[in-house]
Amino acid sequence: MDVTNFCFSKDNELEDLGGGVSRRMAVYADNAMVVEVHFEEGAVGAVHSHPHEQISYVVSGAFEFQIGDETKIVRAGDTTYKQPNIPHGAKCLEKGMLLDFFTPHREDFVK
Template sequence: MKTKHAQSASLKGLEVPGAVLRPFAGEQLMLMRAEGKAGWPLAAHAHPHEQITLVVSGRLRMRVGEEWLELGAGDIVHVPSNVEHEVLFLEDSVVFDAFHPVRQDLLERLEAPK
């Protein structure tokens, strides 16, 4: 097996309403850099993938299920599979999301012709 490596800010980006997503996937695990601008919302959604989010810089409000959290650099949160969640970026922010299993839906959108 060949080792994969990249500089996260240089990964190909997928623009979605509220963020730019830069996924990096292995066989069964995916890490994604997400960049949001102050005031941008990331709409409520759910997926079957388990997720852990780590805030690297900035501040955001995140709803997981019924609970709202205000998060800053160094904060980490677990999002269980199929639990609705959403984000409002309070400041320009960079977060990393880990997913299991790999979010093939995002990888396919990233590679889809424009």
């Protein structure tokens, strides 16, 4: 994989995932990845799990996050952490954007 020190939003298209959710790859290398995830109000990120560690920083909006057995509302400036293989999902309460950080990078997101 080629490593680049600068990644520009204009070089990565916003991918429509359906249901009011879209994402844009920000940057990735073998051990890390950052992805923008945009949500329309009412959009749902279905409960799922994966072997990656994930941190989600709320750039804008409000979300009801379920992580394991806990459910909490997070807003702009808040952060969540998902350890590997923990079930998690979110519902967007106010249109917004998350920055998702993964380690290692998600092969299934790379085209």
